[in-house]
Each structure stands twice: as structure tokens, then as C-alpha cells.
Amino acid sequence: MTYPDLLATPKDYGLFTDLYQLTMASCYVGEGIADRRASFELFARRLPQGYGYMIAMGLHQAIDYLTNLHFSDQHLEALRQTGLFSHAPDGFWQQLAAGGFTGDVWAVPEGTAVFANEPLLRVEAPLWQAQIAETYLLNALNYQTLIATRAARLRDVAGPEAQLLEFGTRRAFSPQGALWAARAALAGGLDATSNVLAAVQLGRRPAGTMAHALVMAFTALEGSEDDAFEAFQRYFPQAALLIDTYDTVAAAKRLATQVAAGETQVAAVRLDSGNLAELSQAVRSHLPAAKIIASGDLDEYEIDRLRRAGAMIDGYGLGTKLVTGDPVNGVYKLVEIDGAAVMKEASCKTTLPGRKQVFRRYQGGQAMGDRLGLMTDTVAADEQPLLQWVVKQGQAVQVPESLDAIAARTAAAVASLSIPVRQLDHPDEYAVTLSESLVELAAHTRRSAVSQP
Known part of the structure; x- marks a missing residue:
């Protein structure tokens, strides 16, 4: 059949x-x-x-x-x-x-x-x-x-300098809906989408980071979280590293030591869980030059709360609550x-x-x-x-x-x-x-x- x-x-x-x-x-x-x-x-x-x-x-x-x-x-x-x-x-x-x-x-x-x-x-x-x-x-x-309305509200709350990325494809109501959501999000004020097809069709460059699976695969097969970071940076040196698979602050400290020794450079990191305000402040203290991207069921209300709490966040990945809702x-x-x-x-x-x-x-x-x-x-x-x-x-x-x-x-x-x-x-x-x-x-x-x- x-x-x-x-x-x-x-x-x-x-x-x-x-x-x-x-x-x-x-x-x-x-x-x-x-x-x-x-x-x-x-x-x-x-x-x-x-x-x-x-x-x-x-x-x-x-x-x-x-x-x-x-x-x-x-x-x-x-x-x-x-x-x-x-x-x-x-x-x-x-x-x-x-x-x-x-x-x-x-x-x-x-x-x-x-x-x-x-x-x-x-x-x-x-x-x-x-x-x-x-x-x-x-x-x-x-x-x-x-x-588009949600995207406009997100931009209004986050401010003109924050990087806002559309990560909603896996939560959109259909493949067609995901493409339309990516388009509307960009037209509503977001900077980029992780949906490769949408980005290519719209003449944009897709944006994204890495998933916890890569870190877990390397730690199981090669031995450490740092091995995963090193391998990923070998091919994508400017990509954001996802540092919250195990211990976010410990990962930031190790990366900071490597940066100080001239062994690596960290352009950006992503935080996807935990107390984002506190974690971002800690990560900033160790990696002051790295951009910090936050994700994890965020919306305009949570971004507003994070900003009021003094979060040190440069950009946000928006998914579920952007492409769903009332x-x-x-x-x-x-x-x-x-x-x-x-x-x-x-x-x-x-x-x-x-x-x-x-x-x-x-x-x-x-x-x-x-x-x-x-x-x-x-x-x-x-x-x-x-x-x-x-x-x-x-x-x-x-x-x-x-x-x-x-x-x-x-x-x-x-x-x-x-x-x-x-x-x-x-x-x-x-x-x-x-x-x-x-x-x-x-x-x-x-x-x-x-x-x-």
C-alpha cells in the first residue's frame, strides 16, 4: 500500500x-x-x-x-x-x-x-x-x-540589538505551516530561521547551533564533552556551542581556560535549561567575549522576565511558543x-x-x-x-x-x-x-x- x-x-x-x-x-x-x-x-x-x-x-x-x-x-x-x-x-x-x-x-x-x-x-x-x-x-x-504578531512582540520586548532566531519547525502544525511560520517570523522582526528549506526559498542564510545528542554521542564514544566541542568547532568555528548537557558552569570554566591558553576561541554558547538568568551571568563572567544565546520554550513574557532579572543574554531561540498558541x-x-x-x-x-x-x-x-x-x-x-x-x-x-x-x-x-x-x-x-x-x-x-x- x-x-x-x-x-x-x-x-x-x-x-x-x-x-x-x-x-x-x-x-x-x-x-x-x-x-x-x-x-x-x-x-x-x-x-x-x-x-x-x-x-x-x-x-x-x-x-x-x-x-x-x-x-x-x-x-x-x-x-x-x-x-x-x-x-x-x-x-x-x-x-x-x-x-x-x-x-x-x-x-x-x-x-x-x-x-x-x-x-x-x-x-x-x-x-x-x-x-x-x-x-x-x-x-x-x-x-x-x-x-508575525508574536514575532513583533518578541522584538519589541527583546530590543533592536538582540538576535532572535526562529526554531519552531519541529513544533509547527505541519511542514507547510513550518515554512509559513518561518516566513511570518522573519517578516515580523526575527533575524533568521533554522529551517533550511524556508531560508533557501526566502533568500536567507539559515541559522542554528548544535543539539545535546552530539555532546552525548562524543562523551559515550570519544570520552568527553570537550572532545565534542573541539570536533564541532573544527568544522564550524563560529557556531554556538551548547554547554548545558551536563554542568553548564563547569563547561564554561573549562572553555575559558582553553581560551586563555590560546587553545580555542568561543564565538557563542547556547543555554537551553536551568535558571537562565543566573547561568547567563555566570557564563558571562567566564566567557566575557562570547555571545550567549538562550532557548527552551521562551516567549515574550519570559524574555521580559529575564531582562528584568539582569540576564546577560544576547539572543534567543524561539520555537514552541512562537509557532503555537491562542x-x-x-x-x-x-x-x-x-x-x-x-x-x-x-x-x-x-x-x-x-x-x-x-x-x-x-x-x-x-x-x-x-x-x-x-x-x-x-x-x-x-x-x-x-x-x-x-x-x-x-x-x-x-x-x-x-x-x-x-x-x-x-x-x-x-x-x-x-x-x-x-x-x-x-x-x-x-x-x-x-x-x-x-x-x-x-x-x-x-x-x-x-x-x-
Whole structure:
């Protein structure tokens, strides 16, 4: 028996969706409304617990998906073989076979700070196309926005000089997720990733150290921890040595003696366990010229605690808590169909109608608050509209940005926020108000819905 490759490539994008997207598309075709112009917006109803902001990320993958979306003959046959579409209208199959994505997309640039209920992206397309796109868009933007936000918070806490390394591949939710996590982490402010494939594909140099296994293998076979260090440095003289396999301070003392005797040089060491604040201080006293990298289930809260405790740490390896955690629970909701605004009014899940724009007000480079309004609202002199036109009639209209450019936007976006909004504990709520026109449209849409028989 052979197992299929469960890897999603552009040729598979047509089927990378939830079943109900396709069953609804079939219904739309059968009822003659599949080509009605629809607008869906992707946003988060609330920020992750304890967060004062989010950093939008994943737009590049969203555009790649939409501009490559198609249904091959193999896709259509696979759908027929399920037996679920035996009553689907003939037009459904014709629609899938003939069409890719032909709509428009508006989105905030990657690296932009965003807040609850503000659209990260809006799709304006024939109803069936916009519907099918929901699953992949949420997958791409939700996860990368979470990673980028965590990366931005880590950078904000650690400071601009600390070296921050993404070590999360083994803890990410899938091989594909690991690649996206590496990209989002770099775009969010980290310096490098240990994922070799991600680094090569992104034009970066991978970064890493060594594992305890190397030390244990040498001590079992060759006789000592120092033999392991010597052997590793023979091939990687500038690499960080992992010195906490047995006795961290004792290892640092022995290395310091060798450095003083001119027998070796130690560029960096890594600490992965124990009281990192105390151990880093002890290691610094013995190896003052070596950089100290800390790892071991670290997050922004632990880095903040270490800095307050006087830790002598130059950089951090971030893994599990960077690539996992409370999700960004983004949703994708219909806001307009054939020019008519619509809204959801379910308890605790009410949405705002109409095609919207986010107007950010700046003063002296500082973000002073947002006005969530309609696309037709007038921009005030001190405001900047955030959503940009990125796909027109199915074609990308902007050149892809470099990770460096996105990371620079992330850093500027975080710096533009007030300290109380950025703080880790009980952050202040950033001011987001609704425009008068949006409030009026919501009231009108609600009244219209209530008046329906």
C-alpha cells in the first residue's frame, strides 16, 4: 500500500477548500445567482487574549492562491466520484471547468498593525468564486498573522540589538505551516530561521547551533564533552556551542581556560535549561567575549522576565511558543451582494455591513486612532487609508515585497503605537471608531432585515 502525498501545491488549489464552499457554489449556480457580484471581508472579531494589536501577514500567499486558482479535469472527476454532487446542475461543472478567479482584492499591506473588526482583506468577485476562496484565505492569513504578531512582540520586548532566531519547525502544525511560520517570523522582526528549506526559498542564510545528542554521542564514544566541542568547532568555528548537557558552569570554566591558553576561541554558547538568568551571568563572567544565546520554550513574557532579572543574554531561540498558541480567529463574511449591504445579526457575532476602509490618523508619526468607515467615505487630511487594491480582475497589480521591506513596515507599525497599547500585561485598547455613514448603513440594513416577512 502506498500513501498519497498530502502536500498542497498550486495545481491543487481548486480542491483546497471546505466541502460546503463547493455545495454552496453548486446551489448558487442552480439558483442563477452564482455570478452576482459579492464582497466578503476577512477580519478578527477580537484580538488574541492579552494582545493590544495584531500584525497582518499572509497576503502574499493569498494572492498566489487566487491568481492560480483553477479546477483541472482530475479535480472535476474527483468531485464526481464522491457521489455528493449527483444532483448538482450541469452549469456547476461548466463553471468550475471554465473559471479561475476573476475578481478584485483590497488588503492592508503585510506588516500593518490591525485591530478587532478591521478588514485585513476584502474579496470582490462573482459570488461562487468569492465563496470558494474562504477556506484558503483564512488558513493563510490567520496563521501567519498570529506568528508575525508574536514575532513583533518578541522584538519589541527583546530590543533592536538582540538576535532572535526562529526554531519552531519541529513544533509547527505541519511542514507547510513550518515554512509559513518561518516566513511570518522573519517578516515580523526575527533575524533568521533554522529551517533550511524556508531560508533557501526566502533568500536567507539559515541559522542554528548544535543539539545535546552530539555532546552525548562524543562523551559515550570519544570520552568527553570537550572532545565534542573541539570536533564541532573544527568544522564550524563560529557556531554556538551548547554547554548545558551536563554542568553548564563547569563547561564554561573549562572553555575559558582553553581560551586563555590560546587553545580555542568561543564565538557563542547556547543555554537551553536551568535558571537562565543566573547561568547567563555566570557564563558571562567566564566567557566575557562570547555571545550567549538562550532557548527552551521562551516567549515574550519570559524574555521580559529575564531582562528584568539582569540576564546577560544576547539572543534567543524561539520555537514552541512562537509557532503555537491562542489563534487569530479571523472570519470571512459577506458584506455586500449586487450593491446591497448585508450583515449578520446573530448574538455575539454581529457583523458590519458594506465595503469598508480603515482610516488611520497620525500625529507626529504616532498612530492616534482608526476610523472604520465605508469605501466611499472621504479621507481626512490627517488620515491614511490602509486597504490597497492588490488584485484587479484576477491579476496581481503590485510587485511582491521583500521580507526586509515587510519587516521594516512591521517595526514602524509597532513603533507608531503607544507604549500602553504595546505593553504585555493588560494593554490599553486602541481607539477604533465607526464613521457616521457606517453607523447609518448598519441601522438601515438592520431595519431592512427586520421588515422582511
